[in-house]
Amino acid sequence: MSRSHRANRYGTLVEYKIAEKYGIDLQRTSWCDGVRHGKPVEIKSTMHRHADGQPGNFKLYEKYHRKLRRKDGSYAFAVYKPWGRGIRVLKSMLIHSSQTPRLKWHGGGEHRETRQAKLEIRALFE
Secondary structure: OOHHHHHHHHHHHHHHHHHHHHOOEEOOOOOOOEEEOOEEEEEEEEEOEOOOOOEOEEEEEHHHHHHHHHOOOEEEEEEEEEEOOEEEEEEEEEEEHHHOOOOOOEOOOHHHOOOEEEEEHHHHHO
């Protein structure tokens, strides 16, 4: 299984765990993953440490972030590690989209026709 395929699988497993923890009704769209109390929620996850020892980071996309802000939505952030054939969520939080640390938009999100920002784990959890 390729790294990309594993990341996709792990991300889906995290979504299910986070949806259950925070009462999110999963309704995947191009810009959010679900709804909680009638408001959109985007679930973002990252592996605690990659195989190369580097800490993970969360990738946010400008176009989707702005839409989430306009719709009064939230982010659910989760840090996980592979565990057996699944994952273990190590840390998670649910925050309003207006409460993210300052984002620095740059290229790299071209496949989504927008700019992206990367948030380090420590920007949210440490």
